[in-house]
Amino acid sequence: MSKHSYAFPPAGLPDQNQRTVDRAVFKTAYAVVPGSVMRDIVTSRLPHWHATRAWILARPMSGFAETFAQYAMEVAPGGGSERPEPDPTVESVLFVVDGGLTLTLEGKAHALIPGSYVFIPPGADWHLHNDTADPAHFQWIRKAYEPADGIPAPAAFVTHDDDVTPEPMPDTEGVWATSRFVAADDLRHDMHVTIVTFQPGGVIPFSETHVMEHGLYILQGKAVYQLNEDWVEVEAGDFLWLRAFCPQACYAAGPGPFRYLLYKDVNRHPRLPGAPSLAAT
Template identity: 60%
Template sequence: MTNGRYFSQVGGLPPQTQTLTSKAVFTTAYAVIPKTVMSDIVTSVLPHWEKTRAWIISRPLSGFAETFAQYIVEVAPGGGSMKPEPDARAQAAIFVVEGEGTITYDGKDRPLRTGSFTYIPAGGQWMLKNDSAAPLRFHWVRKVFKIVEGFKAPPAVFIHEDECTLDWMPDTNECWGTTRFLDPNDVRYDFHLNIVTFEPGASIPFMETHIMEHGLYVLEGKAVYRLNEDWVEVEAGDYMWLRAYCPQACYAGGPGRFRYLLYKDVNRHPDL
């Protein structure tokens, strides 16, 4: 279902009468994984997770994502994990798109609800449980933390979108902005997970070409996105991966807001 703020409809299986035409595409510069691809038969079950299934929509792979993995996770009532992360090097960012639950970190329970964001530093001990009567759905980004000599590990973050500021880009008449869950000036963090918002008619008015790798999951609305040499129409539930230096731009035609969850790697020198 769509809860009014974040797309959360995943699963099911298309009928035999449906045509095979799709905007799914995988190139050396970008990939588009539309919502129609995220059916029941492409899910993964995970070790140490109970009553849980996941759509793994990006992972480190030659010719694909290099810096991160991203999952859409669905936890049934009573499900969850006492040992969710198998890699002590991995940090976690979680954004809830539907439902309620509890995440336990450093011995303290924290409530999760639609719109909650959580950051767990690498090596942090955490647990997650759906103690509600309805499914819990969230995005989970995993990334190996890049240690910097002389810097302490970044702290955990527990926050809700409603507690964050929507910062408008300058000279855009408040039509293109970003909601940041992690402090962009804190170089201890080596990635960001933000929500980008476009009002109807807004655009990225130039071809961005930069070092940051991106994962973009459309939470709301529709738009046309320029990916390398192609214009692609995307809507709520679609996912895009953009490799470093992939030219990109966007035009949000409306009728409502266009919003997406944006991953990008930041604040570190490139590996040589």
């Protein structure tokens, strides 16, 4: 079992005495989807998945974030899929937040537990099943892989949060650190999915403003987060969705660590209108 804990949406449906106002907001530069609004009535069933439902947290949208989709997945006992990915050009990261799953990846079985991290390259053969007596939950991030001429596609791998040593950010004395599952200079990869950890009181001490899009799923703790011109309070189970160049910063405000799973697109030229495929240049 992992030394960390990971949040997942509560599902269900609030009773009629619950207030209707929540922290959910969608703006031109960002969206906040609190865990408290991820309820049964907003789930999707996916083709070729059995006894499984998904909260689709992000999908490509013109004029907003366009590079990825992200799901919160719930697999009931006996559920899963022999055909999980419909598109052979898509790469994925799976991150298990609770329960147990059996992954078969390129013919090899892997027992996944909370904290398991899986990278699946485009075209890989994989299956996923819940053979336990309890529901299992995981985050699933999907991106259309962008090949680069002369650079091979990345290989599949399975690892665990506890097996990756967080790298402290410079001059932070370890209060801000990043668990990198892929080397930053590995140009086979066109996306990074990392875990960022702030100890109480840790901050991003400037407004990051950059080309990368973000899906930011909060695994643990709470913070006050800058999103464009706003500061919002966020906590475990919330999802933040940021378009390119949305200014962002963070102040870890809770009594314990603040941790989130972070997607960003990296290591490729921006596509230009009318330009040929970058894979051939």
